[in-house]
Amino acid sequence: MLANARVLNLEKLTASDYLLLLEEPQFAVQASPGQFLHIRIKDSLAPFLRRPFSVAGAPPGKGVLQIIFRVVGKGTAVLSQAKRGTSLTCLGPLGKGFKPTPGLSPAVLLAGGMGVAPLLFLAHLLAKEQKKILLFYGVASITELLPLKRFLPPQVELHLATDDGTSGYRGPVTALLAEALQGGLKPGEMFACGPRPMLQAVAGQNRGWNFPLQVSLEERMACGLGACQGCAVKIRQGGESSYRMVCCDGPVFDGQEVIW
Amino acid sequence: MVNMADLRVRLGPLTLKNPVMAAAGTFGFGAEYAPFFAPEKLGALVVNGLTLRPREGNPPPRLAETPAGMLNAIGLQNPGLKIFLEEELPRLKSGRVAVIVNIAGESEEEYVILARELSAVPGIIALEINLSCPNVKQGGLQFGTSAAAIAKLVSKVRQACALPLIVKLTPNVTDISELARAAESGGADILSLVNTLMGMVIDVDTGRPFLGNITGGLSGPAIRPVAVRMVYEVYRATGLPLIGMGGIMEVDDALQFMMAGARAVAVGTANFIDPYTVPRLISALDVYLDAKGFNGPENIIGAAHR
Incomplete structure (x- = not known):
């Protein structure tokens, strides 16, 4: 669940969007669509907390995860400078992803x-x-x-x-x-x-x-595991509403159940 | 080399297998970190703040990162006493974990009921009275900032239960020593300090407070010097054993608290950064004591006062 993922490549896709390739064979096999990695961008006090990034792909047999991110703040700015060959500690793959229903198409x-x-x-x-x-x-x-x-x-x-x-x-x-x-x-x-x-x-x-x-949601996160109860989103189920955690109850939720 | 140091520590009526605990509100009810290490390794697990009735918690956003720390305003979201006793506690006991339950009441009566009910079930080694949650109106802070109210509340809880009582103090006061003495006079066995420092962040795009609760509690290395100073002061002000916390990330941080007078330490925010922080600190403390030729934590506790 915690691994040192090696930075294989970092590629600029647009003016502020990047493709990060992380080598972590076990995570690559385990990850399913909608799940995320909780990445320690730098061993520093600012940025301090891990950042969640959804997995954009894990091509079979490669042992590599694709992360696509936009530079929106200090953490992602530091990540956009990640050096090839270095490693990032990642928690993952975390969360409950998308669950396609067999037979439903398109x-x-x-x-x-x-x-x-x-x-x-x-x-x-x-x-x-x-x-x-x-x-x-x-x-x-x-x-x-x-x-x-x-x-x-x-x-x-x-x-x-x-x-x-x-x-x-x-x-x-x-x-x-x-x-x-x-x-x-x-x-x-x-x-x-x-x-x-x-x-x-x-x-x-x-x-x-x-x-x-x-729907896949986003919230500020600390632990990524459900312990800190920081990433709350209100969900209505069976007539009752309560706060659920984006990190472990989601990030994917039934769109009808989210209270916006 | 033979492993010499014995990590056991005594805090009044309580003996812990080692002095490194997980702080309330940062380790859930233990299950979240079980994939990383067995929770029985912890000196003790202080579970998330428990209230009599279920609490929904505060509206999001509940978190904001700050330099060397974070603000949280969870609002004591928890399933309430009944569900805790029926579902969470049995799961915890199955792991032979040293469980301390952090309790928060909306009134003196609720604290008393929580203490009475929890002392009637096996598997709990102590109660931590939360007098200092800054994020709910009835989170105890209305008791926690007045010496007279602390003394009265603690003595009522004391009468209602036989378990060792830890009183968790807030740093959001002028003189924490006065509150420490009040808790001692009320019958506390142990003090834990500090809870989070109240703070806030403004979203400059909207001009509005960022957190749903407007204010939140600051934790992490940013507050460590404040917390170490308070442990140092309270050590001089009372004879009670202390649990120190506030931004502990590495073994040197834990040593600072112990040298300031803490007999045990609790790790909070660091768990979010590195889930292995507590076992890592336990090993590092062991290595440190061995390297110094010390028999156990006793050699360093309160060293800064000698």
Whole structure:
């Protein structure tokens, strides 16, 4: 559960997005889509705590995990300077990931920005199950567009949205999805990851659509194991609501059960 | 070389197999860290703050990282006494763990009920009275900052239970020694210090407090010098055995607390960084004592006062 993962490579994908390749054969075998690694970026007092990163892929037989991250603060800025050959202590793979239901097709994946990372991993699992897969992917602008073709199985049908219209549909990715549904798309089930407002929007719309929807959430985390009870999210189940932990009860939750 | 040092320590009525404990609120009910090491290795496990009724906890965000530390405002989320007795405690006992239960009441009566009920079940070696949770209105802090209220509450709990009583003190006061003496006069057997320092972080994008609870408790190496100073002061102010905590990451940090007068130490935030911190510190303490030719922790406890 705790391992020293070797930094095999760090590659800049866009102006502020990176692909980190970590060698940790056991984690690579164990990891399932939606799970995360809790990484000590540096043995320092600032940044101090571990940071959770969802696994973007673990190509079979390679012993390597792909992490895609954006520099958003001090921790990720330090990570973007990680040196090849050094190692990072990682807890993992942690959390409960996506659970595709056999027979439900097509699978519709909804990604906002960096939220695409765990869905790339999920796409490979779904492809193995011979499902039809559609990925609705939204970013702010063409400059943030990740080279997704490199990471996706070939059969995935990609639908692109940018807020500023510099590529694909102009507007929020949730609007693009809504249009596709109006146009006759009938998802067997949906999987979403991205900024909270996007997830909240799709969960709200889904009250009318009523498709099975799994969402992957993010919260500030300390232990990553459920002990500190820091990463709380309110969940309603059977008429009762309570705080659950993103790290161990999630990060993937039933979209209908999250209280936003 | 033969292993010479005996790590056992006595704290008043309590004897621990070693002086390194896991602090309340950082180790859950033990199960979360079981994949890393057997919890019976711990000098003692202080379980998450327990209240009479279940507590939902505070709205998120509950955590904020700070330089050399973190703020938390969990709000004592816990399943309540009944579920603890039925589900968590049996699981803990199965591992032969030295369990200390941290209790928080909303009133004196609740503390008394918790103490009475918990002293009636086997498998608990002591109670830690939480007088100092800064994150809930009724987390004990309203008792924990007044000497008179501490003395009164501790004496009531004392009468209700036969278990060794640890009183956990808050650092959010002008004179912690006064509170330590009050706890002693109320009948405390042991004092633990310090709880977190109250703090806050503002989100500059929104201009609003970052934490859902507005304020939170600061922990981690950032507070260590404050905590060491308070242990040093309280050691002089009372005759009670002390458990020291506040930002312990390495064995030298634990040694500082022990030299300041703590007979045992508790590790909190460091568990989040390295789940193996407690067993690592136990081994390192053993190595240190052997290297110095000491028989046990007794040789260093209170050294700073000699």
